[in-house]
Structures are given as structure tokens and as C-alpha cells.
Amino acid sequence: MIADLSLYLVTDPGLCGERGVVETVRLAIDGGVRIVQLRDKIATDAETADQLVELSRVIDGRAILLVNDRVDAALAARARGARVDGVHLGQGDASVLRARERLGAEAIIGLTANTPDHFDAVAALPAGVVDYLGVGVIRPTDTKPDHPPVLGIDGFRSLVDTCALPCVAIGGVDIDDTERLRDAGAAGLAVVSAICAAVDPKQTAQSFLRRWRASGTPRVLSIAGSDPSGGAGIQADLKSIAANGGYGMAALTALTAQNTVGVRAVHVPPAEFLREQLDAISDDIVIDAVKIGMLANADVIRAVSDWLDAMRPPIVVLDPVMVATSGDRLLDREAEVALRGLLERAHVVTPNLAELAALADHPIDGWDDALAAAAALSDRVGAAVLVKGGHLDGDDVPDAVIDAADGVSRGYPGARIATRNTHGTGCSLSSALATRLARGESLTDAVASARSWLRESLTESDALHVGRGHGPINHFGGLWRRGGLETTPDRARLRDQWWERIAHLRADIDELPFVGALADGTLDREWFLFYLRQDALYLREYARVLAEASRLAPSPHEQAFWAESAHGAIAGELELHASWLTPGAGVEAETFAADPAPATVAYLDHLRSVAFGADYAELIAAVLPCFWLYTDLGTRLHAGAFGEYARDPQHPYASWLATYADPAFEAATEQAVGYVMDAAAQSDAPRRRRMLRAFEVSSAHELAFFAAPALHVPAG
Ligand SMILES: Nc1ncnc2c1ncn2[C@@H]1O[C@H](COP(=O)(O)OP(=O)(O)OP(=O)(O)O)[C@@H](O)[C@H]1O
Numbered sequence: 243m244i245a246d247l248s249l250y251l252v253t254d255p256g257l258c259g260e261r262g263v264v265e266t267v268r269l270a271i272d273g274g275v276r277i278v279q280l281r282d283k284i285a286t287d288a289e290t291a292d293q294l295v296e297l298s299r300v301i302d303g304r305a306i307l308l309v310n311d312r313v314d315a316a317l318a319a320r321a322r323g324a325r326v327d328g329v330h331l332g333q334g335d336a337s338v339l340r341a342r343e344r345l346g347a348e349a350i351i352g353l354t355a356n357t358p359d360h361f362d363a364v365a366a367l368p369a370g371v372v373d374y375l376g377v378g379v380i381r382p383t384d385t386k387p388d389h390p391p392v393l394g395i396d397g398f399r400s401l402v403d404t405c406a407l408p409c410v411a412i413g414g415v416d417i418d419d420t421e422r423l424r425d426a427g428a429a430g431l432a433v434v435s436a437i438c439a440a441v442d443p444k445q446t447a448q449s450f451l452r453r454w455r456a457s458g459t460p461r462v463l464s465i466a467g468s469d470p471s472g473g474a475g476i477q478a479d480l481k482s483i484a485a486n487g488g489y490g491m492a493a494l495t496a497l498t499a500q501n502t503v504g505v506r507a508v509h510v511p512p513a514e515f516l517r518e519q520l521d522a523i524s525d526d527i528v529i530d531a532v533k534i535g536m537l538a539n540a541d542v543i544r545a546v547s548d549w550l551d552a553m554r555p556p557i558v559v560l561d562p563v564m565v566a567t568s569g570d571r572l573l574d575r576e577a578e579v580a581l582r583g584l585l586e587r588a589h590v591v592t593p594n595l596a597e598l599a600a601l602a603d604h605p606i607d608g609w610d611d612a613l614a615a616a617a618a619l620s621d622r623v624g625a626a627v628l629v630k631g632g633h634l635d636g637d638d639v640p641d642a643v644i645d646a647a648d649g650v651s652r653g654y655p656g657a658r659i660a661t662r663n664t665h666g667t668g669c670s671l672s673s674a675l676a677t678r679l680a681r682g683e684s685l686t687d688a689v690a691s692a693r694s695w696l697r698e699s700l701t702e703s704d705a706l707h708v709g710r711g712h713g714p715i716n717h718f719g720g721l722w723r724r725g726g727l728e729t730t731p732d733r734a735r736l737r738d739q740w741w742e743r744i745a746h747l748r749a750d751i752d753e754l755p756f757v758g759a760l761a762d763g764t765l766d767r768e769w770f771l772f773y774l775r776q777d778a779l780y781l782r783e784y785a786r787v788l789a790e791a792s793r794l795a796p797s798p799h800e801q802a803f804w805a806e807s808a809h810g811a812i813a814g815e816l817e818l819h820a821s822w823l824t825p826g827a828g829v830e831a832e833t834f835a836a837d838p839a840p841a842t843v844a845y846l847d848h849l850r851s852v853a854f855g856a857d858y859a860e861l862i863a864a865v866l867p868c869f870w871l872y873t874d875l876g877t878r879l880h881a882g883a884f885g886e887y888a889r890d891p892q893h894p895y896a897s898w899l900a901t902y903a904d905p906a907f908e909a910a911t912e913q914a915v916g917y918v919m920d921a922a923a924q925s926d927a928p929r930r931r932r933m934l935r936a937f938e939v940s941s942a943h944e945l946a947f948f949a950a951p952a953l954h955v956p957a958g
Pocket residue numbers: 474565566567593594595630631632633639640641656657658659660661664665666667668669670671693696697700
């Protein structure tokens with residue numbers, strides 16, 4: 243069994259001073275220590291056995307208790323009913339093989355190893371003889387005057403690098419070594435004076451653990467049922483653990499045939515097989531936190547309870563699952579009684595209101611009643627209680643966490659999020675909480691972080707469209723939106739998304755009097771000339787912006803495309819203008835003589851600000867509407883979407899219509915759209931958002947540009 247080695251207290255009677263070893267151990271365990279080694283080189287075996295009996299009483303199953311070297315004392319204390327899990331042996335102490343033989347297969351036996359030869363000797367031992375190694379000293383220490391040569395953290399790393407056993411660092415370990423030792427491969431920190439000599443061993447232990455937990459990826463085990471629809475059970479747990487920064491593992495208690503509408507059937511494999519799964523994991527992997535969900539029946543509960551007693555994981559969050567969101571039962575009545583025995587083994591219990599009523603044995607009438615019942619339950623079982631308000635009526639869905647032992651009590655108000663997708667909210671919240679605690683967050687902070695993530699996952703859930711009943715939350719929705727985990731989005735989906743984003747602007751353009759009159763040929767000539775004069779001023783600057791896109795282009799073919807487009811804006815489209823504005827006369831004379839209208843100024847200022855203040859991706863997004871909107875409008879006009887007359891070669895504005903319905907312009911538009919979607923797909927979410935915004939603003943300027951003639955030219 244691999245116990246939780248993260249913070250390993252080795253006692254020293256001298257350093258514990260007047261407070262004494264037993265009181266120091268009690269305080270350290272209150273602070274989160276989960277493995278203790280009684281080390282006293284002077285006491286007799288009988289005295290050591292007495293201390294072990296006393297320590298076993300104080301520890302009360304909350305931590306692993308080992309003794310240094312004294313196998314006889316361990317056996318004597320066991321004979322007196324003490325729980326002594328094993329021994330730690332030095333190189334010169336009793337043989338590990340003999341100790342294993344005398345203490346049994348379930349015992350935990352540690353061995354000191356400080357040199358390559360020691361590690362070679364360990365590698366030659368049969369499997370299962372030694373459970374972990376103590377490797378040091380990290381720096382000089384007074385607690386072991388005859389200590390071996392100082393390894394330092396690099397020396398530690400080189401020794402443990404290829405070792406299959408978990409190795410704890412020992413000897414002069416300071417809290418500021420935490421991150422570097424974990425990074426160097428330590429399975430935990432064995433500390434002596436840092437805690438024994440501490441003014442406040444509980445607070446010191448808490449500080450060590452916070453640093454240790456925050457410095458790595460927590461390995462979180464879900465012990466729960468399977469929900470094939472993915473919204474609850476171990477499926478939801480694994481997603482929740484990953485979304486909150488943990489590595490998720492899962493041992494299955496039951497298989498359900500369920501979906502978002504309800505539970506059709508439940509199959510519970512033999513509880514012995516669950517224990518096999520649990521042992522397979524804990525024999526190999528250090529577990530930083532456990533989340534317990536659906537337990538199905540009393541046999542399963544007993545199997546989990548026995549394993550917890552043997553393993554004593556540092557963090558246990560118990561979600562007392564009794565009924566699914568659909569209302570179907572997930573725990574039989576006999577098991578509800580057995581569940582109570584499990585509560586004492588949890589650090590946090592997370593009942594919803596119905597589950598709280600069942601566990602507190604009295605009906606819950608409103609939120610204040612729930613808070614009182616949660617406080618009483620916490621006081622009775624010694625675990626913190628996170629009572630969840632999701633099933634309250636009305637618009638408020640508060641939660642609250644109460645830890646009677648630590649005097650913690652905090653409410654978390656929250657408005658109900660309008661969604662049906664609440665399947666698995668409880669499973670997900672408790673798994674997120676276990677992960678956050680394993681990352682070193684305090685109880686109240688971890689609840690706040692888990693809730694915040696859950697609420698974001700509820701808000702993002704409508705995008706999933708899973709099932710006809712209560713759908714699942716979107717476990718990674720927030721991360722995808724913030725660009726943390728988004729896979730490269732599908733270009734076609736992006737294109738549709740962008741085009742849809744400006745649907746309202748496109749509809750407004752279609753509704754403009756200018757467009758309607760252009761289509762049916764009644765457009766006032768002065769309006770059209772006003773539009774053309776402004777468009778000439780626009781195109782001259784637009785060409786410069788396209789030239790800038792060419793300059794910034796990341797590839798030759800994009801560079802060529804934007805350069806050709808710049809040329810087209812000055813040459814091709816201005817030929818159109820010249821034929822209208824000054825037939826035969828010098829194009830410059832008349833074409834650019836108009837004062838730029840406000841809409842023209844605003845649009846060009848926008849383009850310049852993007853061209854010379856942002857990056858290539860945003861720039862080509864900003865110029866895209868001038869391609870895409872015009873091609874769309876021109877092809878629809880030419881296709882008769884606004885009436886057949888627009889297709890008539892005799893139409894008074896036929897040359898304008900032909901320009902924007904030109905297949906070559908349509909092809910250029912498709913190429914421009916392709917470059918922009920490529921850039922968007924390869925960008926992170928923040929840049930994708932900036933690109934879309936630049937595209938949207940340009941589209942709004944296009945609308946204002948088409949609307950300008952009606953504002954500035956009295957209808958003829
Ligand atoms: N519509 C909602 N809006 C906001 N928060 C919600 C909503 N529904 C549930 N929650 C929150 O989800 C979490 C789970 O609460 P709930 O009461 O649903 O647990 P549960 O019944 O155990 O869920 P499950 O059905 O997964 O077992 C709580 O934090 C609760 O406040």
C-alpha cells in the first residue's frame with residue numbers, strides 16, 4: 243500500500259520539548275500530516291511500545307503510524323491493541339526481509355537509502371518487501387549527528403531518478419525546498435525539526451501541505467458509478483477533475499443504464515472486484531485525494547470503508563449520492579444506514595437537501611433549517627459539510643460549507659442559472675472540490691473555486707445539446723471559451739459563426755433605400771454620384787491598407803493576393819468610378835475632389851488603426867467585409883434576389899452591378915475568407931475575439947457607408 247507520503251513527520255523528543263511527542267503529533271495531524279514515524283534512539287523497547295500505544299490512541303486511524311527500527315516494540319504495541327502500521331529501518335538496522343516476515347504483508351516498511359549501492363541493494367530485494375525509501379540528508383542537520391554525506395536537492399534527484407519505489411526526502415528539509423524537491427521526484431517531505439520545534443505544529447504542517455499540494459498535479463481518485471451519458475458518475479468526475487487541474491482516476495462501484503431522462507437499470511459488480519480495483523491503484527499510485535460518489539449497496543460501502551481505513555488518503559470528499567436528478571434512486575435503503583458509517587471517514591460531505599434530510603434524520607424546511615442540520619451533521623461526524631441549495635425553489639441557489647471541528651462556516655449566495663442542464667451538478671462539484679483541496683486550497687477557497695467553475699460550466703452548457711431531459715454541464719466550456727483548451731476550431735464552423743455574427747447588419751443593408759433603389763434602377767443619380775465620390779476616396783486609402791496586409795503577410799501567396807487586391811482597388815474599381823464621375827476627363831481631377839463624409843472618415847480611421855496598431859490577423863479580418871459583403875450583395879442583386887430588372891443589361895447601374903457580381907471578384911472573396919479563417923483557426927481565443935471584433939466593426943462601417951447618401955443628399 244502506498245500511503246500518503248506528502249508530509250511525513252519524524253518525531254524527536256528533544257525538539258518536541260515540554261509539549262511532548264504525543265501533543266506535537268496530535269497538532270501535526272490536525273494540520274494534515276498523514277504519516278508519522280516515532281523515532282527515539284534512547285527509549286527502551288518497553289517505553290517505545292508505551293509511546294506507540296499512546297500515539298495510536300491520539301492518531302485514531304487518521305494517519306499511518308510507523309516506528310523507527312524497533313520491530314519488537316511495534317509487535318508489543320500491536321499486541322496491546324495499538325494500530326502500528328510498520329517500521330522504518332536504517333541501513334544498519336534489522337533486516338527488512340526479517341521485518342516483513344514478522345510484521346506481515348499489510349505492514350508498511352520503509353528503508354533509508356543514501357548511496358547508489360543502497361539503491362542497488364533495494365533493487366535486488368523481492369517486490370513488496372519495501373514500500374518506500376527515505377533518502378537524505380538534503381542539508382546538514384542536528385537531528386542526526388552521524389548523518390551521511392549531504393546530498394543536496396540535485397544529489398537527491400540523481401539518486402531517486404530511476405527508482406521504482408516512492409522516495410521521501412529527509413534531513414534538514416525546509417519549507418522553501420518544497421517545490422524543488424517535488425520537482426526532483428520526491429514522493430513527500432520527511433520533516434523533523436521544522437515541525438517538532440515549531441511554535442505551532444498545526445499551522446506549520448498546513449503551510450508545508452499547501453506548498454506541496456500547490457506544486458504538483460493532484461492525483462484524484464473517483465470511486466463512483468458509471469453514467470454512460472457522460473453527465474454524472476465517474477465520467478463527470480474525470481472531466482471535472484481534469485477541468486480543475488487534476489489527474490483523474492476512477493474505480494467503478496456500479497454500472498447504470500441511464501441518460502438525461504432517467505435511470506433504466508443498475509448493475510453492481512461484486513464488492514470484491516471494487517476492492518481489487520482500489521488495491522490495484524493504491525499499490526502503485528500515490529493518491530492525493532479521493533471523491534466518493536454512487537455506492538449502490540452496503541457491501542460496496544463496506545469495501546470502500548475498509549480500503550479507506552487501510553489507505554487513509556489525505557483528502558476524502560464524499561458525495562452521498564442517493565437519488566439522480568431524474569428522481570431515480572441510486573442507493574438502496576439498507577445502504578443508507580451503512581452510509582452513515584462512511585461519513586466519519588470523510589473530510590468533506592456534500593449532501594443536497596434531500597440527502598441532508600436523510601443523513602440528519604429530519605425533514606429540511608428551507609435554507610435556514612438546512613444550515614442548522616448541516617452544522618449538526620458536521621458536529622456529529624467530524625467532517626465538513628457542504629450543503630447544496632440547487633433543489634431549493636425560487637431564484638436563489640446558495641451553498642454553504644460548515645466545519646464544526648474548525649469553526650468554519652461560510653455561505654455562497656448564487657442566482658439560479660436558467661438552464662435544464664443540471665444533470666451531474668453534484669458529482670461535478672464534489673470532484674472539483676476534491677481536486678481544488680488537493681491543490682492546496684483552503685476549504686472555503688476550494689468551495690469558492692469549485693462553485694465558480696461549476697457555474698461557468700452551467701452557463702456554457704446550452705452549447706452541448708445533449709439529450710432530451712436534464713442535460714449535462716459543459717465541463718470545459720469556460721476553458722474553451724477562454725482559449726485554454728480549445729482544439730483548432732473547424733474553419734467552416736468559424737465561417738458560419740462570423741457570417742451569422744453580422745446577420746443583423748446584412749439585413750439592415752438590404753433594407754436601406756439606397757440598395758432597394760439601386761436594385762430597381764430608381765436610385766437618385768445624385769445619391770449614386772455621392773456614393774461613388776466617397777467610394778473613390780475610400781478605395782484609395784483601402785488600397786494602402788491592403789498593401790500593408792501584403793507587407794505583413796506570413797506567406798508569399800498571401801503577400802501576392804493582398805498586393806493584387808490593392809492594385810484592384812486602385813485600378814479596376816476606380817475605372818468604374820471614372821466612367822461615372824468624369825468621362826474622358828482626368829480621373830484625379832474630379833474623382834477625389836469630394837470632402838470625405840463622416841462615414842468615410844470613420845471607416846478609414848478604423849482600418850488605419852487596425853492596419854498600423856494591430857497584427858496581420860486582425861488586419862485581414864478588418865478588410866474582409868469589403869470583399870464579402872460586396873460579393874454577397876452583388877451576386878444576390880445579379881441573381882434577381884431584389885427583382886429581375888437588376889439583371890437587365892439596360893439597367894442604369896448595370897456596370898456597377900456587373901463589377902460586384904463578377905465571378906473573379908467572388909473568387910477573390912473566397913480566397914480572402916479562406917485566409918482569414920486560417921488565421922482565426924490558428925489563433926488563440928483572445929486573438930480570435932479581436933479578429934471577429936475588427937470584422938464586425940468594419941461591417942458596421944459598411945452599413946453606415948451605404949446609408950450616407952440618404953443622410954447627405956436630399957432625395958431628388
Ligand atoms: N440552475 C442552477 N443554477 C446555479 N447553480 C446550480 C443550479 N442547479 C444546481 N446548482 C448548483 O449545483 C451544485 C449542485 O447542487 P445540486 O443541489 O444540484 O446537487 P445534486 O442534487 O447532488 O446534483 P446531482 O443531480 O448531480 O446529484 C450546487 O452548487 C448548486 O448550487
